[in-house]
Amino acid sequence: MKRIAIALTVNGKAVEVVAEPREHLADLLRGTLMLTGTHIGCEHGVCGACTVEIDGVPQRSCIVHAGSCDGASVRTIEGFADDAVVAALRESFSREHALQCGYCTPGMLVVARDIVLRLPDADEARVREELAGNLCRCTGYRGIVRAVLGVLADRRAGSSRAEPR
Ligand code: FES
Ligand code: FES
Structure with missing residues (x-):
């Protein structure tokens, strides 16, 4: 399956990444961008451990499709230092x-x-x-x-x- 090119802002910096078709945002943040302050617990939207801000609103990054974040501004716990x-x-x-x-x-x-x-x-x-x-x-x-x-x-x-x- 075709990988997805995504351009987004993460913690104030513009980044361009390529995601797997089924990849969720939490995996993209942790695995590709090495922002491991975002934790993964249940991986189905129940525990809240993976919560980040997307366009100023807290959201569970394990149930956000990475490909849907093209153009978004994401702030992880590292971005709140x-x-x-x-x-x-x-x-x-x-x-x-x-x-x-x-x-x-x-x-x-x-x-x-x-x-x-x-x-x-x-x-x-x-x-x-x-x-x-x-x-x-x-x-x-x-x-x-x-x-x-x-x-x-x-x-x-x-x-x-x-x-x-
Ligand atoms: S890992 Fe539990 S809600 Fe995302
Ligand atoms: S799960 Fe251990 S401090 Fe909350």
């Missing part, structure tokens, strides 16, 4: 013991960042609902939820401090 929200989340995850083996963590961070930016007033129930598509076999989720709520609370406190009196 200098991101202020992810930096705050990393600290909060560490403080709240929100990881053990860390296998789910890249996907969790991508989704957690989206929650923080999209839902600044999210409460615990909403954070749990938003994280429901990301499975963690180690932590029992309490630390992860506390970590996200902690960043949300810090940002609310910061923005109320910044408001003029």
Whole structure:
């Protein structure tokens, strides 16, 4: 079968790659581009370990056909290295013991960042609902939820401090 030429942006850099006809984005990122921070767990869209941003929206890269990403902008966990929200989340995850083996963590961070930016007033129930598509076999989720709520609370406190009196 014919291989597919794809031009896309990955973590801000334009790349041109050739994918197998049945290849999914997670394999392309890990195998061709060596971006192994994107993890693969179930490989059928259930666990969320492979979550990356595609055109600004978190998506499971194991169920995205690589060929459909021609022209897309993809951001993997490596692309968030200098991101202020992810930096705050990393600290909060560490403080709240929100990881053990860390296998789910890249996907969790991508989704957690989206929650923080999209839902600044999210409460615990909403954070749990938003994280429901990301499975963690180690932590029992309490630390992860506390970590996200902690960043949300810090940002609310910061923005109320910044408001003029
Ligand atoms: S590996 Fe993609 S959702 Fe589990
Ligand atoms: S920390 Fe091990 S799966 Fe989440």
